[in-house]
Amino acid sequence: MFRYILRRLGYGLLILIGVNLLTFFLFFTVNTPDDMARLNIGGKRITQEQIDKWKAERGYDRPLYFNEQAQGSEKVTRTVLWERSVSLMLLDFGRSDSARSTDIGHEVATRMGVSLQLALPLFLLQLIVSVSFSLGLVYFRHSRIDFWGVVLCVLMLSISSLFYIIVGQYFFSRVLRLVPISGFAAGLDAVRFLALPVFLSLLARLGGEARLYRAMFLEEIGRDYVRTARAKGLGESVVLFRHVLKNALIPIITSAGAYLPYVFMGSLVFESFFGIPGLGAFVIEAISGQDFAIVRTMVFLGAALYIASNVLIDIAYTWVDPRVRLS
């Protein structure tokens, strides 16, 4: 298994290099360093001298891909692509292009904590509620409860998450006045601010997740081992929780594992609407501010987390199903 993990991590490194190249290429196809400078300097009366100074200060005064003025290997190494890529691969995220005093590494660490406060409870609750709800539907399969449960799921997944946010904010903050409409505070006080986004995000995702899990459980429930368990005289709840759930864990792990990167990287929509200063909001600001240093860091981290979560999923398979061998 160790060799397998090493190999997967090796592939991961290649993917990260590819992602870095692609991000660089796409970003600088749309924006030039001059554009970035102009937007970031902002204000009025911008002169070319100021633009040049801005670029020089951040190392954008060099050619992007190939430096014809340089000699030997410096033709490649004295470029924005090389300098930025090497530092990134060494996990030196540097400073923000727009706010030079912002150390990206520190900012990511700080904001990841905030994003986790929103996403971790959501992730766990989502898993528990979706699995419980879908198991309930399966328990009452082919009954009216199941029928109306599925209808409810379809209804819930048909509604945009923005609708949940707007109605939720209106109802809970404006009409019932139970929670702040937006904002964030550190420590225990965070509960007041996170309760509503967690609840609404849970609702927004419940329909889709529950339908997916229900389908998985239904597929399992028709298997021979379930019939055997029943033939042994086991109760339906024991059959569901002890046998069906155990055997349906692989797709659940796959689905939940794919969500893991978002746990760390934050939710773009919910953080933005609820004024939660996590990584999701950080990405949005960086994109709108054409802050390449932050954008590339976040894309890189997102890709790295995705690779890591896939490796973890593979390892989890061996735990869930002893027949799985990683080789």
Place this chain on the structure above:
Amino acid sequence: MRGIAVLRQLLTRLGRQAAPALAVMAAALVAGCNNSPYPVGAERENTLFYSFDERSPRYLDPTASYTNPETAYTMQAYDPPYGYHYLKRPYQLVPKSAAAVVKPRYLDKNGQALPDDAPGESIAESIYDVPIKPGMRYQPHPAFAVDAQGRHLYHSENPLSRAALGERRTPFDFAQLGTREVVAEDFVYALKRHATTRIEAPVYAVFAEYVIGLKDYAALVKREDAKLLAGLPEDIRDKPFLDFRRWPLAGATAPEKHLLRIRLKGKYPQWNYWMALAFTAPVPWEADAFYAQPGMNEAGLSLNQWPVGSGPYMMKEFVRDRRHVMVRNPNYREDLYPCDGMPGDREAGLLDDCGKKMPFIDKLYVTIEKEKVARKEKFKQGYFDVPEIERPEWGVDFRNDADDSDAVAALFKARGFQFPLMTDISNWYLGFNMLDPVVGKGATPEQAEKNRKLRQALAIVIDYEEGYGRIFKHKGGVAAHSPFPPGLFGSREGSGDFHNPVTHKLVDGKVVRRSVDEAKELLAEAGYPGGRDAVTGKPLVLNYDFQRAVTPEFKSENDWMVKQFAKLGIQLEIRATDFNQYQDKTLKGKHQIYWAGWLADYPDAENFSFLLYGPNSKSKNNGENISNYENAEYDALHRQLQLLDDGPAKQAAMDRMTAILQHDAPWLFGYFPWGGLAFQQWVHNGKPSILIRDMAKYYKVDANLRAAKQAEWNAPVRWPLVLVALAVLGLVWVGRRSVRARETATARRHAAA
């Protein structure tokens, strides 16, 4: 897999035993629920609560900061020599850290004194001797902390290493704070900083044009900085202290401790206005020396987050993109509330605090609010005293909401919201690229005449009174007849029967827009009868280079604009671009019709007329003249305007410039937007203004009234939660029954079911 079973058993047991405790906790949580975003009791403090948009300011360094949202901080923290009278309009300069607003002395090219009314062309040098108020002190800061021998504790004589800095991330993490008196040398130091190689200096180009020796000084600083950095890594984060005190600047000196002398090339009456901006506020050299030390930048310790000023407030908490808290500067000088204002100010209660010491408020508590809906809601709930302190459109927006709904209007009235409204010195205009062959200057005199008539026809049919007077009222304003907004010396907007004779006429003493038929006649003369090319018969298609993505909000405005052009049978194509593409187009002169606005730096006509000054062409010289308009007479008048003091000659020049622009129509003048603020009933002394950015010190809040009103407006409604809890319990009960029925069902019952 045994783990799952164990977990299940554990949860079941826990569930049974902890259920009552959980129920009590849930009840306690619900009992403590409310929608206040602030800590308990915050509403009773002498604090002003408001929000900021999108993200934290990038630059709070007074040399680098040049955007509107940043002024909401820099102008509270710094104290420039001059400011504007808070209540009087047109704007009047008043002394702030200076003891008086001074008139310059003029010298000719031989250094001989000239009279005050000497012609601008004869003046070779202007000298401003600005007396600085004695006894002013900086805010408490570790950069000023000294020991008994007067040696600095945290820099210079006792430099800090990265290790010694440790985990400190704010100036208030240092054990010792100090202060010192503000002296004229600090103003000199601030001016020298515009020649910096280290940070952005957006007005360096303007200053270098006038301040004697600044251009050479910048070259010198560049050389000296290169020497300082020689041998250090290129990407070094903590660059050594660049001490501007080492090199004198001819144009800025301090002959006495409290006398600032500024020498300018020629005559530049607008210089006084620059002295009302943070660019000229005093900066202590200790701040640069302190923040240049190892590890400071990485720890977020810089002037961009932690200003070191002598203004009414100081930054106490800076949590990037989350919260900024400014508190009263305990060392702030004596500053008294004005005792005179405009007619109506006394009745509005704006003179009630005459002669009282400012600032009135102890703390400015600013939190991020990205979404408009949430921001407006928090204002309506009473949690924001003002939605945003620096944005003048909230009052207009709320007024528009009230106009749309009687219920909303009644709510606003019941809650006593205040929405004072006025126009201010900014504008929005539709411009033509004069380099364009269809709408521009034209290659031949005949073509120029035709194109001019086309522009004039369009100027008539775009009905700003309808669009931004009655439809888009949330962004509305007053239709403009010239480039000079009301509130400037020489502006004739809104006075008597002043109007643009090309687009409007007088009917029964009233100014009314000319008819579409008159526009059609002009269009026919331009060679496009009925909106078709008279020669080819092809329809006339014009392109509108819109500088951002067309969101639903902008789509309705663009649709309206298309309809205006369609009145003449002209097809308007919306070419929506992003900011980069738009910049690229305008720099290359590839745009045709565009939409832009200008928020004045200072209340002088020159700050608007330069937007159409030929040498400022965007496509040729990267200037602010996006229309690339050139007119020899206009350019000469602009140069003349730059040298004129307020008076009849300046008025005459402005009138002539207005007439030229009305005739040439490089802009459709658009409108002067309303500036409207939104205040809660417990906030006093609010008066809208775009130029006055240190407004927080004038505001006053009644915290007890706020607390009472917040409690009244936001009493939680808890009974629906009890209903929900009962419903959940009911569902659980039904579920349990169903499970039991299912588990105990016999085959016969099951089959029967």
